[in-house]
Amino acid sequence: MNGHRRDNRWTQGYLHALGGQQREAALRQFLAPGAAPHGTGKPASPAASLLNVRGGTSGTPAVYQEPRPRPPPDTQAAADRVLEAGRRNNKKDDYDKRMEVFAQEMVEGDDEYKAELLDEVLKRDKNAFNSWLKADRLHNVTDEGRIKPTERNTVFQGMTAGIEGDHFNAEAIPVQFIHDSHDPALIASYIELQDTGERDGFERSLTAFAGVSDGRMYGFVTDPDNQSVIRDFTLAVQDHQDWYESQTLDRFQITTSLYGASVHEFEAPITFSEGQLRTMRMGFEHNNGLKTDGELLLAYPDRLERNEAVTQQYSQLSQNMGHLVGPDNANWATFAVWASDEIGRNLEGGLGIELGELGGGDPRYWLSVGNSKLISDIGPAFQHFNEVFADPANRTMSFDEFWSSFESEWGDRGISYLDGKQDRELDLRNAFKAYHEAMQLRQQEVDLASNGPGHEQDIEALADRRSELMLYANTLVGLQEQEIVQPEVEEGMQTLADLGPVNPKGAAAPWVDFHVPGDKPGSERRFDTDSDFPVSGDRVNLDGQFTTVGGETVELDEVLHDRLVSLRGDNKDPSDPDSAATDHWERYGDRMTYIYHLFAEYQRDDSLFTSPRVAFESRAKALNNDPELPPG
Structure with a gap:
């Protein structure tokens, strides 16, 4: 009897979980063959007893009744x-x-x-x-x-x-x-x-x-x-x-009184714990392989630590690009490593920064804004290039296919040269078309070298052509990125916020310089932007042609010369290295002339691929502004 009751309870629960047609089929399946009708003296099966729970006459199974729905709570x-x-x-x-x-x-x-x-x-x-x-x-x-x-x-x-x-x-x-x-x-x-x-x-x-x-x-x-x-x-x-x-x-606020000066610290209204920051960083990197935009600001509230994160991301992009287009030519991300590191130097302070702040400006803020703005805008194209072509099977992909996949992956994210936005000259598209061709040339060099000796001249010719494409691509990226940060450069060199002149009479020129690793471990070289440009002895010269994304065949040296002339607005020849020095870094044309010659002179300097934290020590001192926590 007890076993029969347990069977009934189990069967009822099972049937209740089924849909209407399934329930009816299951009931017929559970009904034992030849089950005795009521009154024969033989025990009915559990399913038979369920069939007789409601309605019908003796021995006539009743139709199963759906349970009444539970009324909604009041x-x-x-x-x-x-x-x-x-x-x-x-x-x-x-x-x-x-x-x-x-x-x-x-x-x-x-x-x-x-x-x-x-x-x-x-x-x-x-x-x-x-x-x-x-x-x-x-x-x-x-x-x-x-x-x-x-x-x-x-x-x-x-x-x-x-x-x-x-x-x-x-x-x-x-x-x-x-x-x-x-x-x-x-x-x-x-x-x-x-x-x-x-x-x-x-x-x-x-x-x-x-x-x-x-x-x-x-x-x-x-x-x-x-x-x-x-x-x-x-x-x-x-x-x-x-x-x-x-x-x-x-x-921090400094107050003075008859008893001297005192410093008062005011804790930030909104803070993130060390654990939140670390998991946030891992999550943002998981999403795209790159931390951009507000992801950087959220995951790195401290400016110096944020700057080092940007610098490290550039370094990784640079190394990965080197595997594809060759480590014998610096790509734009390689130079960006040291430009970002220079921002870190200035965020630490210095005479130029302090003079700007005394004059009522806020150069550290604008440096930090431009730093995260650039990696967020330019970085995704390098990231996608590296991700796609890291797989050798993808290296036969056409440039148009690559760019289409980039637009699909990174569109609608506020990137200046996508979604029909800023990039009238199609600089980024042409730059990455040149990088794409450089990658293919690199593969041809590797294939020829694998065939044994006798191909040295062909390999050298391919390498020279690849260096030209790299210089062209690097300069086009430079043209785009420097236009993007022009407002931040001007704001950062303004003496009075929204009121004063920008770099009056070139007064800031002595403090605008650029540091890169030296020839020996631990050493450094400093380029003063207001001085004659140092000659490397291994300059890349432009002699070839290039077919743009619009199908136009251009002479590389002429097209870049004409672009730089149109930006300067003076009588100097931007192709002449002697025209590179400038007292007015805030001027887009002057700045780009210097950058072009920097690229041409030092693109083949392999010391530029040095890890930034190996070349120069970390400047980040705090995580979430708390000196008790180690940088991370």
Whole structure:
């Protein structure tokens, strides 16, 4: 008898889980062949007894009846129970008890019910978030075992459903509650509905994002469902860099009195823990292989550490490009390593920087802005080139196929030369077409060398042609990137913010220089941009032709000469190395002339491939502005 009852219970549970047609088929299968009808004295099978539970006559199986659906919970009654819970006369209400009942009531229905119950509670108790409905209290009653973690999570699920279903405005939930929830889904939904173009919306988004715990940060930034939210948010961080830094950088104020000077430190309003920063960095790098835009600002709040991250990324891009186009010619990313390192030197300070700050400017800020702006705009093209052609099977891919894949992968991310934006001359496309041809020439050299001796002249001719293509490509990238950062260069060399002249009478020229590794380990060379250009003895000269992405065949030396002439606006010949020195680094044409000759003279200097932190020691002293933590 007991076994029969157990069979019945099991069979009923199994059948209830099936759909209608499946359930009917299963019932017939469970009915034992030749089962005796009622009254024959033989025991019926469990399935037969189920068939006779409702309707029919003796021996005639009844049709299975669907269970009656459970009526939806009553949100009005549930809200009554929540708001009555913990009520005490003549003393403060028991808010923990109210939170306990609220979480338990939220479990009773689906997401729609949860959102409606929360909406009803908020309508009746407009002070809920200022009294009992706090994320910290919800976590505490969970930790004390008064509610289950699943019950706590239903509260966050209800808020997420309410936001996404427009049951109430996201701003009805205080951002501090969102932050303290540490719930990734709730935080993502909240950020998605903010207008991050506005300062208030961005502030709420940043505060909410800081609530993602270190244990969940990696999953949050790599979740495929969050990529649109993350992309828009990180671009907003870049756009609001000035305000972002005011919220995430510790501040120091010096006050003086009769008793001397004293320094007061003000902790940043929004901070990230060491664990959050480390997992954030891993997550951002996992997404694209490169940290760009606001990803850099979020993952590296400290300017010096951010600068070293940029420099290291350039170094990796440079090394990877060297494997494809040859390590005997520096690519643009190779030179970018030392330009970024130079920014790090200036972020540390120096006479030029201090004079600019005394004059009312903010050169360190503008250097930092330009530094992260360039890697974010130019870096992705190098990253995609390296990723695609790291696989030898892809090296037969045409340039047009490569560029199409790049646009597909990196479009809609604010990159200046994609999406129909800035790059009127198609400099980046032509640059990477030249890099693509250089890669193919490099492969031809390797193939000829593998055939044994006798091909030295052919290999040398291919190598010379490849050097020309590399110089052309490097210069085109330089033209694009220097145009991108022109506003930051001018701002950084302005004596009075928005008021004073930029580099008046070339006064800043003595402090604009460029350091690269020396010929010996630990040594360095300094190029003064206002002095005659040093001659290397291994200059790359342009003698060949190139077919542009538009199908036009151009002479390399002529096309670059004409571009530089159009930028300068004076009578100097930009092809002459003696015209490279300038007192006015803020002038785009003067700057590009110097950069072109730097590329031509030192492109084949293999010391440029030295690791930056091997050549020069680390300058980063803090992680998240806390000197107690090691740089990382």
